[in-house]
Amino acid sequence: MQNAKDSFYMALRTRLTGINPERTTLVRGALRPGILVEEAEAPFSQLPNDVFVLRWLGLGVDLDLGSAMAAAECEILYQTCGTQSFGGLDRGRALSAMDEELVAMLQPFHIPKLNYAATPPAAMLTQVFWDEPAIGPLVAQRDRLSRSAKVMVYSYQEQGE
Amino acid sequence: MTTNWFSAPAPVARRVRGYFAPVNRVTQTPVLFDASEEGTFSLDAPPAPWISLGWIQGLTRKSVSKASPLLTGIPASTLEQVRETLEAQVSFQFLSWTKLTMALATGSQHMNLLAPATGAAAAALGAQATPAVVAQGGSTASSIALASADAAKFTAGSMVALDADYTGQTGFVGSPVAGAYVRTALTDVDYIRRITFNVALVSQVSSTGLTLAQPLLGGIPATGAKVQAVTGFVDREGGSFYQEWSALFVMEGSQGERIFFHYPRLQTLAGAEETVSPLDGKHQNGQARVMLKGQFLALPVTDPLDGERVVCYRSFLPAANALV
Numbered sequence: 037m038q039n040a041k042d043s044f045y046m047a048l049r050t051r052l053t054g055i056n057p058e059r060t061t062l063v064r065g066a067l068r069p070g071i072l073v074e075e076a077e078a079p080f081s082q083l084p085n086d087v088f089v090l091r092w093l094g095l096g097v098d099l100d101l102g103s104a105m106a107a108a109e110c111e112i113l114y115q116t117c118g119t120q121s122f123g124g125l126d127r128g129r130a131l132s133a134m135d136e137e138l139v140a141m142l143q144p145f146h147i148p149k150l151n152y153a154a155t156p157p158a159a160m161l162t163q164v165f166w167d168e169p170a171i172g173p174l175v176a177q178r179d180r181l182s183r184s185a186k187v188m189v190y191s192y193q194e195q196g197e
Numbered sequence: 198m199t200t201n202w203f204s205a206p207a208p209v210a211r212r213v214r215g216y217f218a219p220v221n222r223v224t225q226t227p228v229l230f231d232a233s234e235e236g237t238f239s240l241d242a243p244p245a246p247w248i249s250l251g252w253i254q255g256l257t258r259k260s261v262s263k264a265s266p267l268l269t270g271i272p273a274s275t276l277e278q279v280r281e282t283l284e285a286q287v288s289f290q291f292l293s294w295t296k297l298t299m300a301l302a303t304g305s306q307h308m309n310l311l312a313p314a315t316g317a318a319a320a321a322l323g324a325q326a327t328p329a330v331v332a333q334g335g336s337t338a339s340s341i342a343l344a345s346a347d348a349a350k351f352t353a354g355s356m357v358a359l360d361a362d363y364t365g366q367t368g369f370v371g372s373p374v375a376g377a378y379v380r381t382a383l384t385d386v387d388y389i390r391r392i393t394f395n396v397a398l399v400s401q402v403s404s405t406g407l408t409l410a411q412p413l414l415g416g417i418p419a420t421g422a423k424v425q426a427v428t429g430f431v432d433r434e435g436g437s438f439y440q441e442w443s444a445l446f447v448m449e450g451s452q453g454e455r456i457f458f459h460y461p462r463l464q465t466l467a468g469a470e471e472t473v474s475p476l477d478g479k480h481q482n483g484q485a486r487v488m489l490k491g492q493f494l495a496l497p498v499t500d501p502l503d504g505e506r507v508v509c510y511r512s513f514l515p516a517a518n519a520l521v
Contacts, residue, residue, distance in 0.1 A: 101206035101207075102203075102204030102206045102520075103205065103206055146451055161201065161202070161203045161517075161518040162516075162518075163452050163453060163516075190451065192203065192206070194203055195200050195203075196199075
Protein backbone atom coordinates (compact mmCIF):
# COMPACT_ATOMS: atom_id res chain seq x y z
CA MET A 37 0.00 0.00 0.00
CA GLN A 38 3.02 2.27 0.41
CA ASN A 39 3.19 2.98 -3.33
CA ALA A 40 -0.48 3.92 -3.31
CA LYS A 41 0.00 6.19 -0.30
CA ASP A 42 2.99 7.86 -1.91
CA SER A 43 1.17 8.27 -5.23
CA PHE A 44 -1.88 9.74 -3.52
CA TYR A 45 0.20 12.25 -1.58
CA MET A 46 2.27 13.26 -4.60
CA ALA A 47 -0.86 13.66 -6.73
CA LEU A 48 -2.44 15.97 -4.16
CA ARG A 49 0.81 17.89 -3.76
CA THR A 50 1.14 18.43 -7.51
CA ARG A 51 -2.48 19.44 -7.84
CA LEU A 52 -2.25 21.86 -4.91
CA THR A 53 0.70 23.57 -6.57
CA GLY A 54 -1.50 24.20 -9.58
CA ILE A 55 -4.56 25.25 -7.59
CA ASN A 56 -2.83 27.61 -5.16
CA PRO A 57 0.92 27.96 -5.67
CA GLU A 58 1.06 30.42 -2.78
CA ARG A 59 0.10 27.77 -0.23
CA THR A 60 3.55 26.76 0.90
CA THR A 61 5.26 25.77 4.14
CA LEU A 62 8.80 25.88 5.42
CA VAL A 63 9.97 22.43 6.49
CA ARG A 64 13.55 21.90 7.69
CA GLY A 65 14.64 25.03 5.83
CA ALA A 66 12.99 24.05 2.56
CA LEU A 67 9.97 25.80 1.07
CA ARG A 68 7.49 23.14 -0.02
CA PRO A 69 3.85 22.96 -1.16
CA GLY A 70 1.57 23.29 1.85
CA ILE A 71 0.70 19.63 2.22
CA LEU A 72 2.51 17.13 4.46
CA VAL A 73 2.26 13.49 5.47
CA GLU A 74 2.21 13.34 9.24
CA GLU A 75 4.01 10.00 9.51
CA ALA A 76 6.82 11.21 7.26
CA GLU A 77 7.67 14.29 9.36
CA ALA A 78 9.03 14.86 12.83
CA PRO A 79 6.20 14.63 15.38
CA PHE A 80 4.13 17.79 15.63
CA SER A 81 3.40 19.30 19.04
CA GLN A 82 0.62 21.09 17.23
CA LEU A 83 -0.49 20.84 13.65
CA PRO A 84 0.81 23.70 11.51
CA ASN A 85 -1.66 26.36 10.37
CA ASP A 86 -2.65 26.84 6.74
CA VAL A 87 -1.22 23.49 5.71
CA PHE A 88 -2.93 20.23 4.75
CA VAL A 89 -1.74 17.30 6.86
CA LEU A 90 -2.39 13.73 5.69
CA ARG A 91 -2.85 11.16 8.44
CA TRP A 92 -3.18 7.50 7.46
CA LEU A 93 -5.68 5.56 9.55
CA GLY A 94 -7.39 2.21 8.90
CA LEU A 95 -6.39 -0.43 6.41
CA GLY A 96 -8.42 -3.19 4.80
CA VAL A 97 -7.59 -5.87 2.29
CA ASP A 98 -9.83 -7.91 -0.03
CA LEU A 99 -7.97 -11.04 -1.05
CA ASP A 100 -10.82 -12.72 -2.94
CA LEU A 101 -10.02 -11.03 -6.23
CA GLY A 102 -7.77 -11.59 -9.22
CA SER A 103 -5.53 -8.93 -7.73
CA ALA A 104 -5.82 -8.20 -4.02
CA MET A 105 -7.37 -4.83 -3.28
CA ALA A 106 -6.10 -2.71 -0.39
CA ALA A 107 -8.04 0.20 1.06
CA ALA A 108 -6.44 2.76 3.34
CA GLU A 109 -8.32 5.53 5.07
CA CYS A 110 -6.68 8.92 4.85
CA GLU A 111 -7.67 11.77 7.12
CA ILE A 112 -6.78 15.19 5.79
CA LEU A 113 -6.55 17.79 8.55
CA TYR A 114 -6.26 21.52 8.14
CA GLN A 115 -6.63 24.57 10.29
CA THR A 116 -6.18 28.32 10.15
CA CYS A 117 -6.17 31.43 12.33
CA GLY A 118 -6.66 33.73 9.35
CA THR A 119 -4.07 36.32 8.43
CA GLN A 120 -2.27 38.82 10.65
CA SER A 121 -3.08 41.65 8.28
CA PHE A 122 -6.77 41.20 9.08
CA GLY A 123 -6.21 40.39 12.74
CA GLY A 124 -7.56 36.89 12.16
CA LEU A 125 -10.98 38.22 11.24
CA ASP A 126 -10.66 36.49 7.89
CA ARG A 127 -10.23 33.01 9.43
CA GLY A 128 -13.62 31.85 8.14
CA ARG A 129 -12.71 32.88 4.62
CA ALA A 130 -9.30 31.27 4.97
CA LEU A 131 -10.88 27.98 5.99
CA SER A 132 -13.38 28.21 3.13
CA ALA A 133 -10.47 28.65 0.74
CA MET A 134 -8.86 25.50 2.12
CA ASP A 135 -12.19 23.65 1.80
CA GLU A 136 -12.32 24.57 -1.88
CA GLU A 137 -8.69 23.59 -2.42
CA LEU A 138 -9.30 20.24 -0.76
CA VAL A 139 -12.25 19.40 -3.01
CA ALA A 140 -10.35 20.53 -6.11
CA MET A 141 -7.23 18.55 -5.13
CA LEU A 142 -9.20 15.33 -4.94
CA GLN A 143 -10.45 15.53 -8.51
CA PRO A 144 -10.18 13.52 -10.65
CA PHE A 145 -10.58 10.59 -8.33
CA HIS A 146 -7.72 8.50 -9.65
CA ILE A 147 -4.01 8.72 -10.38
CA PRO A 148 -1.47 6.34 -11.93
CA LYS A 149 0.42 4.38 -9.28
CA LEU A 150 4.13 5.10 -9.14
CA ASN A 151 6.93 3.56 -7.15
CA TYR A 152 8.66 6.47 -5.44
CA ALA A 153 11.31 4.23 -3.93
CA ALA A 154 12.90 4.22 -7.38
CA THR A 155 14.74 7.18 -8.87
CA PRO A 156 13.19 8.48 -11.02
CA PRO A 157 9.79 7.21 -9.83
CA ALA A 158 8.75 4.14 -11.80
CA ALA A 159 5.31 3.89 -13.37
CA MET A 160 3.40 0.83 -12.21
CA LEU A 161 0.56 -0.96 -13.96
CA THR A 162 -2.54 0.11 -12.09
CA GLN A 163 -4.30 3.22 -10.88
CA VAL A 164 -4.87 4.39 -7.34
CA PHE A 165 -8.44 5.58 -6.89
CA TRP A 166 -10.69 7.01 -4.21
CA ASP A 167 -14.18 8.25 -3.54
CA GLU A 168 -15.70 11.56 -2.51
CA PRO A 169 -14.39 12.85 0.82
CA ALA A 170 -16.44 12.69 3.99
CA ILE A 171 -15.93 16.23 5.23
CA GLY A 172 -16.21 16.77 8.97
CA PRO A 173 -17.71 19.71 10.86
CA LEU A 174 -15.84 22.90 11.58
CA VAL A 175 -14.14 22.97 15.00
CA ALA A 176 -13.44 26.34 16.62
CA GLN A 177 -10.83 26.65 19.37
CA ARG A 178 -10.47 30.28 20.36
CA ASP A 179 -9.15 31.96 17.21
CA ARG A 180 -8.34 28.70 15.39
CA LEU A 181 -10.72 27.05 12.98
CA SER A 182 -10.03 23.47 11.93
CA ARG A 183 -11.61 20.75 9.92
CA SER A 184 -10.80 17.26 8.70
CA ALA A 185 -11.96 15.13 5.80
CA LYS A 186 -11.67 11.40 5.37
CA VAL A 187 -11.02 9.69 2.06
CA MET A 188 -10.86 5.95 1.39
CA VAL A 189 -7.97 5.29 -0.99
CA TYR A 190 -8.02 2.04 -2.99
CA SER A 191 -5.28 0.21 -4.82
CA TYR A 192 -4.68 -3.18 -6.41
CA GLN A 193 -1.60 -4.95 -5.14
CA GLU A 194 0.87 -5.63 -7.92
CA GLN A 195 3.60 -8.20 -8.09
CA GLY A 196 6.35 -7.33 -5.64
CA GLU A 197 4.15 -5.23 -3.39
CA MET B 198 11.50 -11.13 -14.53
CA THR B 199 9.22 -8.17 -14.03
CA THR B 200 5.68 -8.77 -15.20
CA ASN B 201 4.00 -6.13 -17.27
CA TRP B 202 0.46 -7.28 -16.74
CA PHE B 203 -1.98 -7.71 -13.91
CA SER B 204 -5.12 -9.69 -13.30
CA ALA B 205 -7.90 -7.14 -13.25
CA PRO B 206 -10.84 -7.77 -10.92
CA ALA B 207 -14.37 -6.68 -11.81
CA PRO B 208 -14.50 -3.02 -12.81
CA VAL B 209 -15.11 -0.46 -10.10
CA ALA B 210 -17.06 2.51 -11.39
CA ARG B 211 -18.49 5.58 -9.72
CA ARG B 212 -21.17 6.75 -12.10
CA VAL B 213 -22.70 6.28 -15.53
CA ARG B 214 -22.58 8.78 -18.33
CA GLY B 215 -25.43 9.01 -20.84
CA TYR B 216 -25.29 10.08 -24.48
CA PHE B 217 -28.11 10.26 -26.99
CA ALA B 218 -28.32 10.81 -30.74
CA PRO B 219 -31.42 11.35 -32.85
CA VAL B 220 -32.85 8.49 -34.88
CA ASN B 221 -33.92 9.56 -38.34
CA ARG B 222 -37.58 8.72 -38.00
CA VAL B 223 -38.40 9.10 -41.68
CA THR B 224 -35.76 6.63 -42.85
CA GLN B 225 -35.74 4.70 -39.55
CA THR B 226 -31.96 5.05 -39.35
CA PRO B 227 -30.40 4.88 -35.90
CA VAL B 228 -26.94 6.18 -34.98
CA LEU B 229 -24.46 3.37 -34.44
CA PHE B 230 -21.55 3.45 -32.02
CA ASP B 231 -18.35 1.59 -32.79
CA ALA B 232 -16.31 1.06 -29.63
CA SER B 233 -13.28 0.00 -31.68
CA GLU B 234 -13.13 3.35 -33.45
CA GLU B 235 -14.66 5.73 -30.94
CA GLY B 236 -14.30 3.97 -27.60
CA THR B 237 -11.58 6.19 -26.20
CA PHE B 238 -13.38 9.49 -26.70
CA SER B 239 -13.23 12.13 -23.98
CA LEU B 240 -16.35 11.72 -21.86
CA ASP B 241 -16.85 15.48 -22.02
CA ALA B 242 -16.60 15.63 -25.81
CA PRO B 243 -18.46 12.74 -27.43
CA PRO B 244 -18.12 12.12 -31.16
CA ALA B 245 -20.83 13.68 -33.34
CA PRO B 246 -23.78 13.29 -33.40
CA TRP B 247 -23.82 12.02 -29.82
CA ILE B 248 -25.04 14.55 -27.27
CA SER B 249 -23.89 14.30 -23.67
CA LEU B 250 -26.70 14.37 -21.15
CA GLY B 251 -24.30 14.28 -18.24
CA TRP B 252 -24.24 11.79 -15.41
CA ILE B 253 -27.24 9.60 -14.89
CA GLN B 254 -28.30 7.69 -11.83
CA GLY B 255 -29.87 4.33 -11.15
CA LEU B 256 -29.27 2.77 -14.57
CA THR B 257 -31.17 -0.51 -14.75
CA ARG B 258 -31.02 -2.79 -17.76
CA LYS B 259 -33.46 -5.60 -17.98
CA SER B 260 -33.79 -8.22 -20.66
CA VAL B 261 -37.38 -9.33 -21.02
CA SER B 262 -36.75 -11.55 -24.00
CA LYS B 263 -38.45 -14.89 -23.66
CA ALA B 264 -37.04 -18.25 -24.62
CA SER B 265 -38.94 -21.52 -24.84
CA PRO B 266 -37.67 -25.06 -24.80
CA LEU B 267 -38.08 -27.29 -27.84
CA LEU B 268 -39.11 -30.56 -26.24
CA THR B 269 -38.60 -34.03 -27.54
CA GLY B 270 -38.91 -37.61 -26.35
CA ILE B 271 -41.00 -39.37 -23.68
CA PRO B 272 -40.71 -38.09 -21.08
CA ALA B 273 -40.07 -34.81 -22.81
CA SER B 274 -36.75 -33.12 -22.34
CA THR B 275 -35.28 -29.95 -23.81
CA LEU B 276 -33.57 -30.51 -27.12
CA GLU B 277 -33.01 -26.88 -28.02
CA GLN B 278 -34.05 -23.42 -26.92
CA VAL B 279 -35.79 -20.99 -29.21
CA ARG B 280 -36.07 -17.27 -28.66
CA GLU B 281 -39.76 -16.41 -28.68
CA THR B 282 -39.57 -12.67 -28.14
CA LEU B 283 -36.81 -10.10 -28.19
CA GLU B 284 -37.23 -7.23 -25.78
CA ALA B 285 -35.20 -5.18 -23.34
CA GLN B 286 -36.01 -2.29 -21.06
CA VAL B 287 -33.82 0.46 -19.64
CA SER B 288 -34.56 2.91 -16.87
CA PHE B 289 -32.58 5.57 -15.03
CA GLN B 290 -32.83 9.06 -13.60
CA PHE B 291 -31.44 12.18 -15.21
CA LEU B 292 -29.56 14.49 -12.88
CA SER B 293 -30.51 17.60 -14.84
CA TRP B 294 -33.60 19.19 -16.37
CA THR B 295 -32.95 20.38 -19.90
CA LYS B 296 -34.94 20.44 -23.11
CA LEU B 297 -33.44 17.13 -24.12
CA THR B 298 -33.66 15.29 -20.80
CA MET B 299 -37.27 16.38 -20.38
CA ALA B 300 -38.08 15.21 -23.88
CA LEU B 301 -36.43 11.85 -23.31
CA ALA B 302 -38.20 11.37 -20.03
CA THR B 303 -41.67 12.03 -21.35
CA GLY B 304 -43.85 9.51 -23.09
CA SER B 305 -44.94 11.83 -25.83
CA GLN B 306 -43.88 14.92 -27.76
CA HIS B 307 -42.13 17.68 -25.88
CA MET B 308 -42.88 21.29 -26.65
CA ASN B 309 -41.40 24.72 -26.20
CA LEU B 310 -43.50 27.36 -24.49
CA LEU B 311 -43.18 30.23 -26.94
CA ALA B 312 -43.36 33.73 -25.50
CA PRO B 313 -47.01 34.80 -25.78
CA ALA B 314 -48.25 37.67 -27.88
CA THR B 315 -49.69 40.59 -25.93
CA GLY B 316 -53.26 39.86 -24.92
CA ALA B 317 -53.25 36.30 -26.30
CA ALA B 318 -55.76 33.91 -24.78
CA ALA B 319 -54.27 31.34 -22.40
CA ALA B 320 -53.68 27.79 -23.71
CA ALA B 321 -52.16 24.76 -21.98
CA LEU B 322 -49.51 24.31 -24.62
CA GLY B 323 -48.77 27.99 -24.82
CA ALA B 324 -50.79 30.90 -26.11
CA GLN B 325 -50.52 32.43 -29.56
CA ALA B 326 -46.88 33.43 -29.77
CA THR B 327 -45.09 36.66 -30.39
CA PRO B 328 -44.34 36.75 -34.13
CA ALA B 329 -41.07 35.11 -35.16
CA VAL B 330 -38.23 37.04 -36.78
CA VAL B 331 -36.14 35.81 -39.70
CA ALA B 332 -32.58 34.61 -39.14
CA GLN B 333 -30.27 36.29 -41.63
CA GLY B 334 -27.60 34.69 -43.78
CA GLY B 335 -24.30 34.17 -41.98
CA SER B 336 -25.92 32.56 -38.94
CA THR B 337 -24.06 29.64 -37.39
CA ALA B 338 -24.90 26.96 -34.85
CA SER B 339 -23.91 29.29 -32.03
CA SER B 340 -24.80 32.72 -33.39
CA ILE B 341 -27.94 34.01 -35.07
CA ALA B 342 -27.65 36.97 -37.40
CA LEU B 343 -30.63 39.30 -37.16
CA ALA B 344 -31.71 42.70 -38.42
CA SER B 345 -30.95 45.25 -35.72
CA ALA B 346 -34.65 45.96 -35.09
CA ASP B 347 -35.24 42.22 -34.60
CA ALA B 348 -32.19 41.75 -32.37
CA ALA B 349 -33.52 44.47 -30.06
CA LYS B 350 -36.50 42.23 -29.26
CA PHE B 351 -34.29 39.75 -27.37
CA THR B 352 -32.26 40.03 -24.19
CA ALA B 353 -29.23 38.19 -22.86
CA GLY B 354 -30.38 35.40 -20.58
CA SER B 355 -33.49 34.65 -22.58
CA MET B 356 -34.12 31.41 -24.46
CA VAL B 357 -34.91 31.09 -28.14
CA ALA B 358 -36.23 28.47 -30.54
CA LEU B 359 -35.17 28.53 -34.17
CA ASP B 360 -36.76 26.60 -37.01
CA ALA B 361 -38.88 26.88 -40.12
CA ASP B 362 -42.49 27.97 -40.34
CA TYR B 363 -45.05 25.20 -40.35
CA THR B 364 -46.67 25.06 -43.79
CA GLY B 365 -49.16 22.25 -43.47
CA GLN B 366 -46.89 19.23 -43.77
CA THR B 367 -47.89 15.90 -42.22
CA GLY B 368 -45.87 12.96 -40.92
CA PHE B 369 -42.73 13.42 -38.85
CA VAL B 370 -41.84 17.09 -38.45
CA GLY B 371 -38.65 18.67 -37.15
CA SER B 372 -35.13 18.22 -38.46
CA PRO B 373 -32.64 16.73 -37.68
CA VAL B 374 -34.70 15.61 -34.70
CA ALA B 375 -38.30 14.66 -35.32
CA GLY B 376 -40.22 16.29 -32.51
CA ALA B 377 -43.73 15.23 -33.45
CA TYR B 378 -45.86 13.25 -35.87
CA VAL B 379 -48.65 15.25 -37.50
CA ARG B 380 -51.58 13.20 -38.74
CA THR B 381 -53.67 15.98 -40.22
CA ALA B 382 -52.53 19.43 -41.28
CA LEU B 383 -52.55 22.09 -38.57
CA THR B 384 -53.04 25.83 -38.74
CA ASP B 385 -50.38 27.03 -36.28
CA VAL B 386 -47.51 28.59 -38.26
CA ASP B 387 -45.30 28.31 -35.17
CA TYR B 388 -45.90 24.58 -34.67
CA ILE B 389 -42.41 23.45 -35.71
CA ARG B 390 -40.81 25.99 -33.39
CA ARG B 391 -43.04 24.64 -30.63
CA ILE B 392 -41.65 21.12 -31.06
CA THR B 393 -38.13 21.87 -32.32
CA PHE B 394 -35.01 20.79 -30.45
CA ASN B 395 -33.19 23.83 -31.84
CA VAL B 396 -33.35 25.78 -28.60
CA ALA B 397 -30.61 27.65 -26.79
CA LEU B 398 -29.86 30.23 -24.15
CA VAL B 399 -28.87 33.68 -25.42
CA SER B 400 -25.60 34.82 -23.88
CA GLN B 401 -25.19 38.12 -25.71
CA VAL B 402 -27.25 40.45 -27.84
CA SER B 403 -25.76 42.94 -30.27
CA SER B 404 -27.17 45.05 -33.08
CA THR B 405 -26.22 42.30 -35.53
CA GLY B 406 -27.78 39.35 -33.75
CA LEU B 407 -27.63 36.85 -30.91
CA THR B 408 -24.72 34.88 -29.48
CA LEU B 409 -25.85 31.58 -28.03
CA ALA B 410 -24.46 29.97 -24.89
CA GLN B 411 -24.80 26.54 -26.44
CA PRO B 412 -24.80 25.41 -30.08
CA LEU B 413 -28.06 24.54 -31.77
CA LEU B 414 -28.69 20.82 -32.07
CA GLY B 415 -29.52 21.22 -35.74
CA GLY B 416 -26.32 23.05 -36.56
CA ILE B 417 -26.32 25.98 -39.00
CA PRO B 418 -29.87 27.34 -39.39
CA ALA B 419 -31.55 26.57 -42.68
CA THR B 420 -32.46 29.40 -45.02
CA GLY B 421 -35.72 30.96 -43.95
CA ALA B 422 -35.52 29.72 -40.38
CA LYS B 423 -37.13 32.01 -37.85
CA VAL B 424 -36.44 32.80 -34.20
CA GLN B 425 -38.88 33.11 -31.33
CA ALA B 426 -38.40 33.66 -27.63
CA VAL B 427 -39.07 30.66 -25.40
CA THR B 428 -40.20 30.92 -21.80
CA GLY B 429 -40.04 27.23 -20.84
CA PHE B 430 -41.11 23.74 -21.82
CA VAL B 431 -44.23 21.62 -21.57
CA ASP B 432 -45.19 18.03 -22.20
CA ARG B 433 -48.39 16.06 -21.91
CA GLU B 434 -49.56 12.75 -20.58
CA GLY B 435 -51.17 11.11 -23.58
CA GLY B 436 -50.84 11.62 -27.28
CA SER B 437 -49.67 9.18 -29.90
CA PHE B 438 -46.05 10.23 -30.50
CA TYR B 439 -43.15 8.27 -29.06
CA GLN B 440 -39.67 9.73 -28.71
CA GLU B 441 -37.05 7.50 -30.30
CA TRP B 442 -33.32 7.99 -29.86
CA SER B 443 -30.10 6.06 -30.12
CA ALA B 444 -28.49 5.76 -26.71
CA LEU B 445 -25.06 5.10 -25.35
CA PHE B 446 -24.21 4.57 -21.69
CA VAL B 447 -20.62 4.55 -20.52
CA MET B 448 -19.19 3.25 -17.25
CA GLU B 449 -15.55 4.11 -16.74
CA GLY B 450 -13.74 1.87 -14.31
CA SER B 451 -11.10 2.85 -11.80
CA GLN B 452 -8.34 1.42 -13.97
CA GLY B 453 -9.43 3.22 -17.14
CA GLU B 454 -11.45 0.32 -18.51
CA ARG B 455 -14.76 1.18 -20.15
CA ILE B 456 -18.07 -0.59 -20.44
CA PHE B 457 -20.45 0.61 -23.16
CA PHE B 458 -24.12 -0.17 -23.44
CA HIS B 459 -25.30 0.85 -26.87
CA TYR B 460 -28.98 0.79 -27.71
CA PRO B 461 -29.47 1.78 -31.37
CA ARG B 462 -33.20 2.37 -30.85
CA LEU B 463 -34.77 3.39 -27.57
CA GLN B 464 -38.39 4.49 -27.35
CA THR B 465 -39.94 5.98 -24.26
CA LEU B 466 -41.94 3.34 -22.47
CA ALA B 467 -43.89 5.27 -19.87
CA GLY B 468 -45.36 8.68 -19.27
CA ALA B 469 -43.55 11.47 -17.48
CA GLU B 470 -42.51 10.54 -13.96
CA GLU B 471 -40.25 12.15 -11.39
CA THR B 472 -38.19 10.73 -8.57
CA VAL B 473 -37.60 12.78 -5.44
CA SER B 474 -34.39 12.40 -3.48
CA PRO B 475 -33.92 14.35 -0.21
CA LEU B 476 -30.65 16.29 -0.10
CA ASP B 477 -30.26 15.51 3.58
CA GLY B 478 -30.97 11.91 4.50
CA LYS B 479 -31.78 12.94 8.07
CA HIS B 480 -34.35 15.47 6.93
CA GLN B 481 -36.71 13.55 4.69
CA ASN B 482 -39.21 16.40 4.45
CA GLY B 483 -36.63 19.04 3.65
CA GLN B 484 -35.09 20.13 0.40
CA ALA B 485 -35.19 17.37 -2.18
CA ARG B 486 -33.80 16.91 -5.66
CA VAL B 487 -36.45 16.25 -8.28
CA MET B 488 -35.07 13.95 -10.96
CA LEU B 489 -36.58 13.04 -14.29
CA LYS B 490 -37.17 9.33 -14.59
CA GLY B 491 -36.55 7.82 -17.99
CA GLN B 492 -38.04 4.45 -18.90
CA PHE B 493 -37.35 3.03 -22.31
CA LEU B 494 -38.12 0.07 -24.51
CA ALA B 495 -35.28 -1.11 -26.73
CA LEU B 496 -36.35 -1.79 -30.30
CA PRO B 497 -34.48 -4.14 -32.60
CA VAL B 498 -32.13 -3.44 -35.46
CA THR B 499 -30.79 -5.92 -37.95
CA ASP B 500 -27.05 -6.32 -37.62
CA PRO B 501 -25.61 -6.07 -41.13
CA LEU B 502 -22.78 -8.45 -40.22
CA ASP B 503 -24.92 -11.55 -39.91
CA GLY B 504 -28.51 -10.44 -40.26
CA GLU B 505 -29.35 -11.12 -36.60
CA ARG B 506 -31.95 -8.94 -34.91
CA VAL B 507 -30.61 -7.35 -31.74
CA VAL B 508 -31.60 -4.62 -29.32
CA CYS B 509 -28.36 -3.81 -27.50
CA TYR B 510 -24.59 -4.04 -27.85
CA ARG B 511 -22.39 -4.31 -24.76
CA SER B 512 -18.74 -3.48 -25.43
CA PHE B 513 -15.80 -3.66 -23.04
CA LEU B 514 -12.43 -2.00 -23.43
CA PRO B 515 -10.13 -3.52 -20.78
CA ALA B 516 -7.70 -1.51 -18.69
CA ALA B 517 -4.17 -1.09 -19.96
CA ASN B 518 -1.96 -4.02 -18.94
CA ALA B 519 -4.92 -6.09 -17.75
CA LEU B 520 -5.08 -9.77 -18.55
CA VAL B 521 -7.99 -10.62 -20.83
